[in-house]
Amino acid sequence: MSIIVYAESWEGKFRKSTYEAVSYAKNMSEILQQEVKSITVGDISEEELKKLGIYGSSSVESYPNISKSDGKSVAEIIKEHAQNSKFIVFSNTFNAKSIAPRVSAKLKAGIITNIISNLENNNEPVFKRQSFSSKAIEAVKLNTNQGVLSIAPNSFELSEKQLDCKISVNQKTTESDLNIIGKDINKGKISLSEAEVIVSAGRGLKGPENWNMIEELADILGAATACSKPVSDIGWRPHSEHVGQTGKAVAPNLYIAIGISGAIQHLAGVNSSKVMVAINTDPEAPFFKAADYGVVGDAFEVVPKLIEEIKSLRNN
Amino acid sequence: MNILVCISSVPDTTSKINFTDNNTKFDSNGVQFVINPYDEFGLTKAVFLKEENQASITVLTVGDPSVEPILRKALAIGADKAIRINYSPTDSYSTAYQIANHINSSEYDLIIAGKESSDYNNGAVPGMIADMLEIPFINACNGLTLEGNNLKLTREIDGGIENIQTKTPIIIGGQKGLVEESELKIPNMRGIMTARTKPLEVIESSDHTSLTESISFEKPAAKGSCKMIDENNINELVQELHNVAKVI
Ligand SMILES: Cc1cc2nc3c(=O)[nH]c(=O)nc-3n(C[C@H](O)[C@H](O)[C@H](O)COP(=O)(O)OP(=O)(O)OC[C@H]3O[C@@H](n4cnc5c(N)ncnc54)[C@H](O)[C@@H]3O)c2cc1C
Numbered sequence: 267m268s269i270i271v272y273a274e275s276w277e278g279k280f281r282k283s284t285y286e287a288v289s290y291a292k293n294m295s296e297i298l299q300q301e302v303k304s305i306t307v308g309d310i311s312e313e314e315l316k317k318l319g320i321y322g323s324s325s326v327e328s329y330p331n332i333s334k335s336d337g338k339s340v341a342e343i344i345k346e347h348a349q350n351s352k353f354i355v356f357s358n359t360f361n362a363k364s365i366a367p368r369v370s371a372k373l374k375a376g377i378i379t380n381i382i383s384n385l386e387n388n389n390e391p392v393f394k395r396q397s398f399s400s401k402a403i404e405a406v407k408l409n410t411n412q413g414v415l416s417i418a419p420n421s422f423e424l425s426e427k428q429l430d431c432k433i434s435v436n437q438k439t440t441e442s443d444l445n446i447i448g449k450d451i452n453k454g455k456i457s458l459s460e461a462e463v464i465v466s467a468g469r470g471l472k473g474p475e476n477w478n479m480i481e482e483l484a485d486i487l488g489a490a491t492a493c494s495k496p497v498s499d500i501g502w503r504p505h506s507e508h509v510g511q512t513g514k515a516v517a518p519n520l521y522i523a524i525g526i527s528g529a530i531q532h533l534a535g536v537n538s539s540k541v542m543v544a545i546n547t548d549p550e551a552p553f554f555k556a557a558d559y560g561v562v563g564d565a566f567e568v569v570p571k572l573i574e575e576i577k578s579l580r581n582n
Numbered sequence: 583m584n585i586l587v588c589i590s591s592v593p594d595t596t597s598k599i600n601f602t603d604n605n606t607k608f609d610s611n612g613v614q615f616v617i618n619p620y621d622e623f624g625l626t627k628a629v630f631l632k633e634e635n636q637a638s639i640t641v642l643t644v645g646d647p648s649v650e651p652i653l654r655k656a657l658a659i660g661a662d663k664a665i666r667i668n669y670s671p672t673d674s675y676s677t678a679y680q681i682a683n684h685i686n687s688s689e690y691d692l693i694i695a696g697k698e699s700s701d702y703n704n705g706a707v708p709g710m711i712a713d714m715l716e717i718p719f720i721n722a723c724n725g726l727t728l729e730g731n732n733l734k735l736t737r738e739i740d741g742g743i744e745n746i747q748t749k750t751p752i753i754i755g756g757q758k759g760l761v762e763e764s765e766l767k768i769p770n771m772r773g774i775m776t777a778r779t780k781p782l783e784v785i786e787s788s789d790h791t792s793l794t795e796s797i798s799f800e801k802p803a804a805k806g807s808c809k810m811i812d813e814n815n816i817n818e819l820v821q822e823l824h825n826v827a828k829v830i
């Protein structure tokens with residue numbers, strides 16, 4: 267018996283959210299006295315597969331001929347390996363969301379998503395999860411012996427275990443029920459769901475031409491960029507940057523909100539951030555009630571100063 | 583073409599979220615319920631498809647009688663028929679099961695759900711339905727065009743967009759991009775009048791197996807007060823973020 271992790275890869279590499287899922291499973295495995303087994307699809311080098319051991323995976327089943335876009339086949343493979351597993355762990359990414367519910371239905375194993383708590387005892391597993399767009403935390407109990415768990419990205423620490431991960435390569439092929447005819451990948455950009463720092467701007471920036479300084483600030487912080495809903499609605503920024511209740515929910519370590527008023531629907535998607543900074547000309551802006559740090563001032567003056575100060579911090 | 587739009591009824595986005603019965607139940611007192619925003623994009627898309635291709639649109643909600651106003655609203659926006667499956671959802675599985683059961687006994691080509699409900703944020707119901715019915719599932723779908731039996735779709739993936747071709751029947755988890763915000767339909771007087779005469783069928787539910795159980799709620803810890811920093815002393819902000827908060 268083992269705990270299963272879906273080890274998602276991006277173009278042959280694992281990302282932090284995958285390692286978070288492995289660490290999370292390893293933590294449970296110490297309570298349950300079981301091993302962690304990863305399952306991964308797509309073409310991934312042996313060297314990369316071995317990295318799953320660093321965070322506690324004892325073995326990995328690799329399926330180089332299966333595409334992660336083929337959610338149906340990935341779910342079937344996971345089911346085959348998970349027949350006797352108590353938990354199947356995912357990180358709550360878009361890809362996981364097209365696989366995990368299928369696994370839950372196939373195994374008739376309860377699914378709990380957006381998890382933010384660790385397994386505490388094994389008798390009656392209860393997990394805490396974000397719900398109501400982070401306005402509430404819900405405790406959910408499994409009624410089944412097996413559970414499909416999807417953990418909130420950037421909510422759990424990585425812990426190194428340095429195990430030697432045993433690799434099995436499976437040459438299975440399947441037929442997808444979807445025909446993928448193309449992909450547009452945002453090259454080089456940090457994905458919002460995983461970013462540790464997010465620089466976000468709103469209508470206070472006045473126009474799309476003023477985003478240079480936002481991108482520069484994001485660049486020096488190694489941050490992803492985001493925006494409020496009206497900004498993506500008017501087309502100043504792409505929809506993929508829209509955060510909030512009807513956009514993406516994010517939980518970075520640091521969220522810097524520039525020229526964003528702090529409407530309840532915006533805050534709903536960002537208030538799981540660990541630290542929030544608001545920069546706004548209006549001292550009454552609601553964002554100051556939610557933020558940890560606030561600067562009342564004009565973004566066009568404050569942001570360039572902030573860039574300079576961070577540069578000098580980096581140079582010292 | 584027969585389109586089914588699955589709609590969940592959720593608190594309006596401005597609602598204050600509170601709980602009753604010793605923090606075990608959502609307090610719906612004074613809360614206005616609306617069509618889940620992601621489902622609203624899907625419903626409008628269905629209305630456009632109907633205008634272009636003579637489709638028929640059924641909207642469906644699993645819920646008690648209190649969800650009927652949102653079904654009436656969906657009829658006023660342009661759906662032809664509404665179905666309420668009489669069951670108060672207890673988890674994603676039991677909800678998906680009721681919907682899949684209904685789909686099995688009908689003939690739908692395109693099943694439109696939302697990428698998640700804005701209340702419990704699970705995003706699990708459509709994927710489960712796909713598995714129960716063995717049909718393709720396109721999550722986070724932000725574009726759909728129809729050419730005969732062929733569908734071209736786009737979906738959001740982590741860090742990009744994927745273009746997909748497939749055949750009906752399928753189920754999607756929709757979001758913005760299916761239609762734009764500015765295209766969302768608001769019911770007009772004529773729509774509201776005709777909605778009154780459109781059928782709203784109530785179906786009894788069967789088998790209520792729940793795989794999970796919600797046991798309690800809490801509010802996230804309140805933030806401490808905001809530390810204000812002078813706009814002429816941005817160095818202090820950087821020092822705080824670096825030395826105190828340790829986030830840069
Ligand atoms: C159903 C529904 C769902 C919604 N979902 C979302 C969502 O998911 N995400 C979201 O973001 N919104 C959402 N909204 C919209 C939300 O209610 C607000 O309208 C929106 O967040 C406001 O965006 P904003 O702060 O960029 O713009 P504004 O409210 O116009 O605020 C601009 C801010 O910039 C400040 N400012 C102006 N000039 C400067 C300057 N030079 N320097 C610094 N500051 C300046 C102003 O003081 C103001 O506070 C939703 C609304 C509804 C009804």
Ligand SMILES: Nc1ncnc2c1ncn2[C@@H]1O[C@H](COP(=O)(O)O)[C@@H](O)[C@H]1O
Binds near residue numbers: 591618671696704
């Ligand atoms: N009670 C319900 N009745 C009808 N459709 C639902 C219901 N609950 C969820 N759905 C559909 O499933 C999608 C995802 O919901 P969820 O899995 O609850 O986040 C929603 O956008 C709806 O389209």
